[in-house]
Amino acid sequence: MRFLSGRAATLRHTFLDDEDVMAVPAVSVTVRDASGATVYTGSASSSGDEWRVTSSPLPIGVYTASWVAEGLASDQDNFEVTGGFLFTIPEARASDSDLEDKSRFPAAKVRHYREVVEAEFERITGRSFTPRSTQAEVEGDGTRTLYLGYLDVTAIAAVNGPSGPLDVTSWTVDPHGFVTAPYDLPEGTRYTVAFTYGFALAPDDVKRAGLIRLRSLLTAERSGVPDRATAFVAAEGGNFTLATPGRGGSETGIPEVDATLKRYRFEVFYDVFGVGQ
Secondary structure: OEEEOOOOEEEEEOOEEOOEEOOOOOOEEEEEOOOOOEEEEEEOEEEOOEEEEEEOOOOOEEEEEEEEEOOOEEEEEEEEEEOOOOOOHHHHHHOOHHHHOOOOOOHHHHHHHHHHHHHHHHHHHOOOOOOEEEEEEEEOOOOOEEEOOOOOEEEEEEEEEOOEEOOOOOOEEOOOOEEEOOOOOOOOOEEEEEEEEOOOOOOHHHHHHHHHHHHHHHOHHHHOOOOOOOEEEOOOOOEEEOOOOOOOOOOOOOHHHHHHHHOOOOOHHHHHHOOOO
């Protein structure tokens, strides 16, 4: 689940016992950031079988919420706070008249599939179109440089070395994910680097592609074409071949979306090593 930075985050949880709902009398919640530091603690309120709590606004990052029903159950949920979304819920509803039906497409369902689209786009391009935060464990090679393996890196939040946290005041990073320290980093030494990455604002063509992909996922049954079909014959005649994910270089099965995402892939690796050709 993703929330927007600078806004209060309402967390929800239901305790399950062998996949059945578990009734508990009281629940406490502790939220920790990626370093394990506690950023929120409090008691949850219930609404039927669902427990919820609203935390104070949190900065961009990945968090863990621990839900404890004393003596009965203890669960954990992970969630993320980002600096933006590929598109808003109102933008999604305005993109297709069907999505204006809130009973058929409640906000929670649209939010879920928005996350599916955002994750799919990042998988395909290797880039995030929203500001995000993560951490990577990397190894020194005797130079001043570490490679994070991410594109569009914007800032370093923290670095932990063998002896603990390091002062990163003089460390720098470039958009291609190369971190430079003010001194050599011994070969074989492991470092955990927390950093932010992603586009500050989603490009208009990617937003449009995201809305098209969202509609295809939410209204798939509207086409009348079986999911596994690669071709079909229209009732009024005529043979049609479909763009199918995983075939002919298609990623989503939607030519316009695939063409847009291809423009944002970082192709140097593929060009040099011939991967995927």
